Amino acid sequence: MPKQIIIAEQHHIAAVFWEDRVQELVVATGNQQVGDIYLGIVENVIPGIDAAFVNIGDAERNGFIHVTDLGPLRLKKTAGAITELLTPQQKVLVQVMKEPTGNKGPRLTGNITLPGRYLVLMPYGKGVNLSRRIKDENERSRLRALAILIKPAGMGLLVRTEAEGKAEEAIMEDLESLQRQWESIQHQATSTRAPALLSRDDDFIQRVLRDMYSADVNRIVVDSSAGVKRVKQQLMNWSGGRPPEGVLIDHHREPQPILDYFRVNAAIREALKPRVDLPSGGYIIIEPTEALTVIDVNSGSFTRSATARETVLWTNSEAATEIARQLRLRNIGGVIVVDFIDMDSPRDQLKLLEHFNKALKTDKARPQIAQLSELGLVELTRKRQGKNIYELFGQTCPTCGGLGHLVRLPGEGEPIALETPAIAPLPSVTRSADRQIEEPEPFFESPFEYANGEIGQQLDLLYHPSYQEQGLAATNNRRRRRRRSTDGIEKEGGTGRSAPIAATKELVLDVDAPEVEERKERPQKSPRREEVPVEKVSVEMTPMEQNVYALMGISPLVRLNREFKDPKSVIVSVKSPGESDTLPSETIATPAPVAETVAVSEIETSLPVENGDGEEERPLIRRRRRRSSAKEA
Ligand SMILES: [Zn+2]
Numbered sequence: 206m207p208k209q210i211i212i213a214e215q216h217h218i219a220a221v222f223w224e225d226r227v228q229e230l231v232v233a234t235g236n237q238q239v240g241d242i243y244l245g246i247v248e249n250v251i252p253g254i255d256a257a258f259v260n261i262g263d264a265e266r267n268g269f270i271h272v273t274d275l276g277p278l279r280l281k282k283t284a285g286a287i288t289e290l291l292t293p294q295q296k297v298l299v300q301v302m303k304e305p306t307g308n309k310g311p312r313l314t315g316n317i318t319l320p321g322r323y324l325v326l327m328p329y330g331k332g333v334n335l336s337r338r339i340k341d342e343n344e345r346s347r348l349r350a351l352a353i354l355i356k357p358a359g360m361g362l363l364v365r366t367e368a369e370g371k372a373e374e375a376i377m378e379d380l381e382s383l384q385r386q387w388e389s390i391q392h393q394a395t396s397t398r399a400p401a402l403l404s405r406d407d408d409f410i411q412r413v414l415r416d417m418y419s420a421d422v423n424r425i426v427v428d429s430s431a432g433v434k435r436v437k438q439q440l441m442n443w444s445g446g447r448p449p450e451g452v453l454i455d456h457h458r459e460p461q462p463i464l465d466y467f468r469v470n471a472a473i474r475e476a477l478k479p480r481v482d483l484p485s486g487g488y489i490i491i492e493p494t495e496a497l498t499v500i501d502v503n504s505g506s507f508t509r510s511a512t513a514r515e516t517v518l519w520t521n522s523e524a525a526t527e528i529a530r531q532l533r534l535r536n537i538g539g540v541i542v543v544d545f546i547d548m549d550s551p552r553d554q555l556k557l558l559e560h561f562n563k564a565l566k567t568d569k570a571r572p573q574i575a576q577l578s579e580l581g582l583v584e585l586t587r588k589r590q591g592k593n594i595y596e597l598f599g600q601t602c603p604t605c606g607g608l609g610h611l612v613r614l615p616g617e618g619e620p621i622a623l624e625t626p627a628i629a630p631l632p633s634v635t636r637s638a639d640r641q642i643e644e645p646e647p648f649f650e651s652p653f654e655y656a657n658g659e660i661g662q663q664l665d666l667l668y669h670p671s672y673q674e675q676g677l678a679a680t681n682n683r684r685r686r687r688r689r690s691t692d693g694i695e696k697e698g699g700t701g702r703s704a705p706i707a708a709t710k711e712l713v714l715d716v717d718a719p720e721v722e723e724r725k726e727r728p729q730k731s732p733r734r735e736e737v738p739v740e741k742v743s744v745e746m747t748p749m750e751q752n753v754y755a756l757m758g759i760s761p762l763v764r765l766n767r768e769f770k771d772p773k774s775v776i777v778s779v780k781s782p783g784e785s786d787t788l789p790s791e792t793i794a795t796p797a798p799v800a801e802t803v804a805v806s807e808i809e810t811s812l813p814v815e816n817g818d819g820e821e822e823r824p825l826i827r828r829r830r831r832r833s834s835a836k837e838a
Pocket of ligand 1: 605
């Protein structure tokens with residue numbers, strides 16, 4: 206199928222498109238990149254983990270080499286403990302296998318490989334190997350024969366898929382260039398002081414083309430004119446000096462940056478979210494963990510086919526296609542477990558597995574379906590290579606440590622802000638705030654229940670001395686937090702970092718700000734109640750009115766056409782028309798039985814009560830809830 210490659214050279218990001226979607230990314234970032242070759246110094250050898258740490262010139266962290274990756278570095282031919290094979294201060298020529306992640310240094314190997322366009326030279330390797338993707342037997346024979354003929358003595362050679370159908374001269378030229386590269390590395394290794402970087406794929410365009418260009422690429426867009434020239438030059442070299450056919454090479458001249466124009470950044474942003482929607486209404490949830498990645502397939506509210514069986518198969522097939530794409534796009538390696546929607550029919554299961562297998566075929570990291578477990582889970586493995594999208598563009602949220610959950614224990618923290626379901630820090634499955642904003646409904650339910658569950662507890666607090674303080678503190682927290690989180694977003698967005706996506710994403714969700722600091726402010730506010738002098742008022746009401754007001758839970762204060770600084774500090778005495786003011790037996794005072802307390806709070810709802818700091822309507826939510834529960838009871 207026709208492919209397009211978008212190259213943002215300045216950002217060292219390239220995207221491969223087909224079927225109008227970003228399918229794969231090439232990103233070169235960081236101090237240590239896969240393929241870098243270093244002259245390092247063994248710092249310490251750790252027998253307990255059969256590994257050694259190697260100084261490769263990064264003050265922050267050493268590289269890590271496992272005994273199985275020593276290759277030519279081992280001091281003895283015989284097998285043995287790593288302490289016998291490597292000694293501290295030994296100089297070693299190593300290559301980065303896996304880029305550093307978190308606080309782990311890069312993983313190194315002594316088995317150096319030099320990839321070219323058509324061949325991979327393995328200076329310490331053996332024999333000739335052919336890419337399994339070359340299917341044609343005649344072509345395999347031709348390439349194998351050629352490789353055996355030209356292979357340098359004592360080295361290994363791998364023939365890449367790209368060599369298929371290529372002239373012998375082009376392949377030989379590729380080998381010569383790799384051999385020159387190796388000679389240069391060896392020369393530097395003897396003449397340079399360790400630790401030092403000896404070789405790197407410096408040319409991003411060359412790397413992208415080497416890894417991503419194939420005959421089905423019909424368009425390449427580069428963001429610089431110099432880049433366009435280099436693409437043309439490179440393709441001409443590979444096609445024996447002739448201009449490449451069937452491919453348009455464009456210079457991106459639009460005012461909008463190339464990554465925005467082609468929506469690459471948008472695709473990256475989407476690929477950091479757990480949820481991916483499928484065309485027919487189903488969706489998948491991708492949850493990476495330390496040990497493996499779990500993918501859950503959900504049918505959503507999809508009713509395309511007449512029968513449920515067809516629906517399930519259809520959704521599963523759509524999911525399989527999308528999972529294959531997401532694994533490439535996110536560059537998820539290691540063990541992956543997919544929980545498809547259950548299917549009883551073995552025929553359907555087989556159909557799905559075939560479809561999934563086919564969808565995975567286009568992936569160069571060669572995902573392999575390991576098994577279909579008894580529970581109907583499909584397990585597969587995918588080669589780890591380079592960083593995944595979370596490592597490249599994400600950042601673990603410091604508040605929840607990447608879990609996507611914030612702790613909220615009974616009796617601690619803030620109550621749920623019902624008026625802002627979209628940004629409340631809910632214990633939901635997703636780490637994506639965007640998603641919550643788009644779809645608050647599914648997440649709204651559970652916190653609401655939780656809130657209701659708390660009401661009983663809050664009722665008990667009613668006469669507790671610190672109740673007032675708590676209500677105040679809670680609301681203050683809520684407000685401050687919301688404001689703070691907005692500030693955070695603005696700040697993050699303004700730093701001009703290449704990938705503010707993750708930071709923003711997390712910040713919106715984790716509106717929970719430090720708890721300690723805010724608690725401190727509580728006592729300061731608490732004396733408020735004492736400050737307001739108690740006021741006595743009397744209200745005239747007929748017995749009927751009194752009944753209705755009591756039933757509705759409305760305060761008699763609404764009858765008086767005036768404002769109260771603090772309705773809680775008002776003692777109301779209700780009198781029948783014509784009655785004298787002083788009838789203590791009919792006095793309704795606060796604190797009072799639930800219904801009447803509630804009635805007072807209603808004042809705050811209906812009357813504009815002023816209190817200078819503008820926070821007077823704060824206890825609304827709690828009181829309202831209480832009222833509704835009082836009614837139910
Ligand atoms: Zn978080």
